[in-house]
């Protein structure tokens with residue numbers, strides 16, 4: 001089956017598209033990546049999305065327009081790949097997260113992804129699965145992270161314990177014990193959670209410090225010129241989210257604009273230069289990941305595989321490697337899954353599983369009470 005997976009993460013940089021050919025059932029899958037690309041958002045649409053993510057008020061009419069504009073943009077991204085590479089059987093679209101509230105007390109989690117699947121199915125004339133988080137939330141889960149089960153399927157190793165660390169806007173980890181499928185068809189119990197900030201604080205810092213001329217620290221150039229302030233990193237690591245045991249998920253609501261403002265005020269009090277601030281946030285981001293491994297993993301892994309845009313920041317990768325000198329830290333490409341395509345590919349697999357009626361959530365990861373089918377199916 002030819003399946004297109006689509007996602008735009010909390011960085012709101014653009015829509016990742018993966019064209020895949022998937023065969024098999026359950027965990028016994030063959031997944032070939034035929035094409036992968038990122039289609040950047042037009043700047044005005046990106047600004048509208050970022051405003052909603054930052055908590056600015058929006059009328060319901062404007063929200064409906066935005067939902068439709070995002071669906072249009074996602075459908076265009078899929079159509080571009082279809083025009084290049086031929087027809088597909090299924091589209092699986094995560095959409096654009098604009099709000100994520102974890103479970104609070106006895107309240108269910110709440111997560112909003114825009115770019116409605118019904119509009120996409122209609123525009124593309126292809127069955128479309130969307131709204132992947134809802135069923136898990138209804139089952140009492142966080143609705144996130146959803147990718148660990150796909151990591152389990154595609155990146156487990158018979159002799160190596162692995163951490164698969166995604167560094168998008170937010171960071172999330174999947175811990176994979178060894179799994180020798182020839183001996184044990186049943187998968188092992190895995191762990192996964194949102195580790196905290198990914199690129200979000202670095203991106204906001206660069207946007208602020210460059211007065212809007214840059215949106216991210218390309219190749220870690222600013223961080224490379226600065227010196228991190230260890231006292232601030234130590235203080236920031238006391239953040240309660242970072243100490244909360246999994247299952248847990250987070251978003252830009254916690255590690256976004258307001259959080260950066262507090263870091264910025266701390267940094268100014270310490271007299272840090274702009275490059276020192278970026279270096280400090282970059283090392284802090286790596287330290288949140290390392291601290292969460294040391295706090296919550298049953299054992300440190302034999303390898304750390306990094307996906308998402310963060311693996312293209314050499315300073316972030318170097319700080320993470322420095323935390324674990326004995327453990328190789330490499331992009332997921334090394335294990336056969338291109339780091340930039342991994343999340344879109346994961347949603348192609350989740351969409352395929354929905355179509356096959358194979359439950360896509362892992363209660364141990366999301367905290368849901370039961371396994372459930374993920375995603376709503378829209379036929380054109």
Ligand SMILES: Nc1ncnc2c1ncn2[C@@H]1O[C@H](COP(=O)(O)OP(=O)(O)O)[C@@H](O)[C@H]1O
Pocket residue numbers: 008009010011012013014167168169170199202203215216217218219220307308309310312313314343
């Ligand atoms: N060459 C690069 N140098 C440094 N950072 C990069 C580079 N390329 C991408 N990034 C970072 O990756 C982010 C996008 O990562 P992505 O995995 O798409 O996140 P999300 O899933 O949140 O959309 C960018 O916002 C930027 O911070």
Ligand SMILES: [Mg+2]
Pocket residue numbers: 008009011012013014015016168
């Ligand atoms: Mg992205």
